Amino acid sequence: MPDEALLDVKAIDAFYGDFQALFGVSLSVRAGQVVAVIGANGAGKSTLLKSIAGLMHPHSGEILFEGTSVAGSPAFDRLGRGIALIPEGRRLFPSLTVEENLLIGGQSRRPGPWTLARVYELFPLLAERRNLPAPALSGGQQQMAAIGRALMANPRLLLCDEISLGLAPVVVRDIYAQLPQIVAEGLSLIIVEQDILQALRAASHIYCLQEGRIALQGPAGELTRETISAAYFGV
């Protein structure tokens, strides 16, 4: 079914200098699908997302988006094609207000359902704080703004790098509760998480990375906790 895959990552190798972070990693995402990538610290999850978003370029292998290779295309161009990354640690622009952060995301002018008004509807807290500088928000609100900023680009594929990192469980639950609304607009998601339970609940397909290799993959319902923890810890 390669023709119905929105994203097809084919056997990529990625390096930081001499250090190899990914070894022949393959992954595919269909339109409207939520895929989770789990794994311990340093397993290569962020590297995989950066390679898909164009911040890193794999040494070998191929990444196809909507059937065409994105090789050599820089990050700003991939956003225009419909790949948006919510970076780990949120990384809002500190000298911009909340609304300006959202507007930056919308600058690519891709047509689609997401506008300032829709983002404020999804996260009403942001609307009240729209004129505050981004660092004035709490961690959870910053994460909402980071999600909103990426949605403003109206991506077809949204890459979420550890959106639960450093947030209170109740805040994480609130944010994850909004994901179905986002997916309902026809987006596909790749969620990178260290919180396995959260990932299992949100995603329909799981990939488990271990030291740069896919150690396990399968539909979320078919993987048992035991097989996952074996793949996660490599025991």
Added chain:
Amino acid sequence: MQWFNVIVQGVLIGGLYAMFAAGLSLIFGVMRLVNIAHGDLIVLAAYISLMVMQGFGVDPLTSLVLVVPVMAAIGYALQRGLLNRTLGDDLLPPLLVTFGLSIIIQNGLLELFTADSRRLQAGSIEVETFQLAQGVWIGALPMIQFTVALAVIAGLQILFYRTALGRAFRATSDDQPVAQLMGLDTRHVFAMAMALSLAIIAIAGVFLAVRTNFDPAIGPARLIFGFEAVIIGGLGSMWGTLAGGIILGVSQAVGAQIDPGWQLLAGHLVFLVILAVRPQGLFPKVSG
């Protein structure tokens, strides 16, 4: 009344220094690039204006219609073709490359225009004056120069905080990789910043060349004035840069009034005192 007069003249020249400084501050703020060739680019703008005046028979201020876009285009090309390649985690490569550029511009101008000093003749407007108060006369040209400086600073402020381009400048300055993730081509954003910087340089260069004689070697001294105004005002604040320019201008005017030999010295001393007492400058940007 004499001292009041001195201070008014100092304020007016301060506007010119603020324009020297604004372009420097803009470039450093957006891409952490210290442009050592800034002063020489000011002189280059003066020579381009000279050629436009001779070619079309217009006065210096009218020549800006051409000089500004030409300098902006040079800035865009310079950034895309050369300076973008020098940017990275290290501040040194752009410093060295712009230092080399400074030498190339000086010597290129020397070859083309010789070491003769020139001035841009602005005609009767140069000697027009009006009375501000009893005993205080202001030249029309310094007044125009100061008004233009105010407009440039206000324009930059609006551009930075009210337009999409300004938003892109600030976002890129904050976090380059994420700016790219948000669809900003940082190479283009940097080139736009350099184009804007050189457009301001064009205005500053023409006003400088109407005011005083110029030759290919005077660039570095203008760079120093620009640096001093930026540091006095505090990095990252456009109105601070204007204040820095005015403080430098007034210091020089007061120094010259005490003893003509003290003009530059007084400016440097005030700069050193502020650097020692308040190294972050008088009006630094509140860090967010």
